[in-house]
Amino acid sequence: MLKATLSLDPEFKISTVDRRMYGSFIEHLGRAVYDGIYCPGHPASNARGFRTDVIDLIKPLQIPLIRYPGGNFVSGFRWEDSVGPAKERPVRLDRAWRTVETNQVGIDEFSSWCRELGAEVMMAVNLGTRGIDDACNLLEYCNHESGSYYSDLRRAHGAEQPYRIKTWCLGNEMDGPWQIGHKTADEYGRLALETARAMKKIDSEIQLVATGSSYPEMPTFPTWEATVLDYLYDDVDYLSLHQYLGDTTNNLEDYLAKSLTTEHFIHSVVSTCDYVKAKKRSGKKLMLSFDEWNIWYHSLGSDDERIAKEPWGIAPPLLEDIYTMADAAVFGTMLITLLNHADRVKIACLAQLVNVIAPIMTEPNGGKTWLQTIYWPFYHAAQYGHGTVLRTAVSCPKYDSPNFTDVPYLESTVLLDEEQGVLTVFAVNRSLNDSLVLSADLAAFEGCSLIEHVTMYSGDPNVTNGPDKQGVSPVRVAESGVTDNHLSAVLPPLSWNVVRIQFKR
Template identity: 55%
Template sequence: MKSKVTVSKDFIVSKVDPRIYGSFVEHMGRCVYEGIYEPGHTNSDSKGFREDVKALVSELNVPLIRYPGGNFLSGYNWEDGVGEVSQRPKRLDLAWRTVETNEIGIHEFMGWAKTVNAEVNMAVNLGTRGVDAARNLVEYCNFAGDSEWSNLRRKNGQAEPFKIKTWCLGNEMDGPWQIGHKTAEEYGRLAEETAKAMKLVDDSIELVVCGSSNSKMPTFASWEAEVLEHAYEHVDYLSLHQYYGNHENNIENYLAQSIDMDRYIKSVAAICDYIKAKKRSDKQLNLSFDEWNIWYHSNEKDESNEPWQVAPHILEDVYNFEDALVLGCMLITLVKNADRVKIACLAQLVNVIAPIMTEKEGPAWKQTIFYPFMQLSTFGRGNVLLPQIDCPSYATDQFAEVPYLESVIIHNEEASELVIFAVNRSLDESLTLSVDARDFTDLTVVEFSQMAGFDIKEVNTKEKQAVKPSISNDYQITENTLEAVLAPLSWNVIRCKVK
């Protein structure tokens, strides 16, 4: 089976915004407590943060982390997480029916994020709270002058402002499960007024307004349009959330879910452009896909945790090889839409539907989905090229046409590299990928990394890292054309030096 891709350095979709490789830490389950933070662990630093987790997060190369939620956000009082730790209140978290100790708050998390070279995408509670708490939080975090809240920040040990750039206006406010759930009219008005107040405190910040919590919501599209009728001129990004899973145990259809993701992105961009036209605006609103991942394994189990625990085991999906392939397809889809998707947050980072797992008082290890994410976040920097693709396809009950090849090619001018990311969706046939890179000279392969040949249900454990990339030499170069053989059911990264 053969496929051909033609690219030119002059035909560019967009430069990749590094924040597209963001992640998400919510005060949920064991993401924070027993995840990034475990005082007393033999591998923890003086502040209680696990060094082995920090090393893995640094390897993932995550530039932005959304915090502190999530559903947790809609009942959270940010003031509970500042000041002397021993004096902080324990609260009932109604979102996950757990106890929040507030040992980790703004100062602790901002300090941890700095150690892993990540900025924080801070979220404000628009469920049980509103304009006042949000503007006070911006003042606390970002104001350099003499004021009540900035002085409290200094008293709590942070002399200089945190200078947080990106802020989320609530979380999934269309969802009936949300504490403080609102109609589009109610939320649109609140988001507009909150945005105005926050930017009066600091006009350099960027704001993300809530879109639908997934594309299957009955209010999808009408929610986005009505919210943007109010908030369009005061915000910078519209959020998207979506999770995928192999619920029918049909791998061919599962591998095609990135097509659904692509349709969702293009639909939401179209809604933004409709409101732009309706308002006769010159402003283009971009997208923040700030929750996305594979999430279905933990739904198969009886989550019988007793309520009101601290850091219970919640949504600890164990990912297999087919999940890594699908996540690779989803990452490629996000990057292919880099002209509109500027921020994306893999939900979540540790233990809770995450690429990194930990054991209490034990090791930390990489799940199968760790590798595609790490490789794209590391090597997927530069200009996304607009390709011409010729590739055979197959059909499923959900999708009439599914290309066997899912691919994106990025030109990293700084590194003088052309990087090809590709998934072969075929269950049993190799796919010869021919890349015509006619504008590039002196094409040489630096590395051809491939994940292939595993049982589709194989997983990684603390004892054995079975599913991981290996080196392939199954390629050849003729003038400016690269031919590489992509094994059946494979994730591939080909890095080429170019002039």
């Protein structure tokens, strides 16, 4: 067995976790909305057409906010098409994904659905084909009480009370040449600045997210961030980051190391933000919104070819990756990395929530629901990942892979919930063959006892779940325990783990 030691002290704190760290994302893409969350006529759908069986699977995730309506979709979105009587809404061609958008689910329906989940809407505005006026009109529609054209229009549509949406994204991935209305950093910076200032004149309480580079390998990164923040640093509250990891080298050890790129990405963005802060002699510390993250590689390329041959379908299956145990482990390391940067990452959105690169799936044409492997790490984090992230010291063996060196077999984070008197350890054992014994001296805490050690693992890294099979799911580990304030936990090979410890407050 491999051995690892975790050193921790309640005085060494990184930051309190913002609840919005466990946000998600629904885009008008593939079957995320239609046949996903919304399916009129389905036996499980309510009177408004939303699937209650899907809602029942989302609620345990306790999602605090959901980004909407895109994504690439937003850069061609005409928000006015999505409000008013559903039967009168125009059917439009969605140029982002080359499908047909029926607009049967729009801002009013989505806001109502989010309220049922207890989640806030994180709204994105179109800075691709549209601009300042349309963003301000949408804000007025959503947030202004009454007595103006767009607020009264909302009331006429049946929503007398404003939605009071707090968080707004200024466009999406505008440095990407695939983006409708793609812009240079200067073009985007100027437009986003004037949009931000105009929106805050309508509602000074909103928080704004500036668009960062589409992903860290972009040739524009990080000069895009530096240029954009030259315009926007004093007028926005967050800078966005997007990253998807995948097994692109067909080497499992390499794949399992890829969250190290997430670590480097965050450090680079923080450094760029702080450079602009110093350049402007500002006292403001800009925070980060990691508002697209996930595992995505199974469907890359194949869906593009299919849509090229058969465009303009309504809600075709797109980006429906089926996740393995290995994917769940890498997902876990990415989640751990985000938590270990809770001092700067305040918002994170798992992209996406249903059907499209998602933890929750529905069978096509209104079939049943099922849970992917990546559902469980996200569920555990949502349930137990609260309180303060501790700064820990880890001693463990390391390995080299084709593209990485000194990869630690153990990836971990520790959260201190002082109110409940609970320590929670999230950990991934990257080893493909060996269990890892995790030891921790808990002398800084009194009267420690093990609540539970839950793990998810399989002897087959390629095992998946499906509508009629649960290939892998969490189980309890009996061998782990706490004796004389010392933790000893056995982490199986290639596993996601949750260790919860009670201590006296």
